[in-house]
Amino acid sequence: GAVVSQHPSWVICKSGTSVKIECRSLDFQATTMFWYRQFPKQSLMLMATSNEGSKATYEQGVEKDKFLINHASLTLSTLTVTSAHPEDSSFYICSARRASRANYGYTFGSGTRLTIV
């Protein structure tokens, strides 16, 4: 149980375009999902917390207008990188936590390798 599906697994786009990444909890409902960015050989940096039915909470330094997050249902959150530029190239990973698991239970998607050319 506790499977999180993330799509696409990789994408290459031209500079200036927008890219949407989907994160789905397949066998549980997730009122909260998390979006991380990871550069090569570095740690996972939390970008934002996605809340079902309300606005996302962004970490300090993350541009809200550039990284649009939508959490329209209990099983789906999307991250849209708008007007992407080469510096946005990174590995993006989503995570969800089962509401009933008090101690742990964070499950991660398989990640999206975004390359902007």
Added chain:
Amino acid sequence: GQSLEQPSEVTAVEGAIVQINCTYQTSGFYGLSWYQQHDGGAPTFLSYNALDGLEETGRFSSFLSRSDSYGYLLLQELQMKDSASYFCAVREGGGNKLTFGTGTQLKVEL
């Protein structure tokens, strides 16, 4: 501010035991977790400590000392497939978000 410090690299031989340390300084603390991540893959959960002491899960064990803001992951009977990056992470209260450590790259050699 939040900080979770780990050694950047550790090298060990197959069959050995290795310990990866994590010292943390966070505004909230609701447990220390450990995750494994292979290159290009997703982090996978290994172990969790909410209270002081040792938790054992097969070849992996994790230790926590809240008074010292310190924990470690112990890997026994190392195998080549254990070569990966390992991250400690602290769960904060309220928003339940995870803050990850700097990460340790483990290389297992023959």
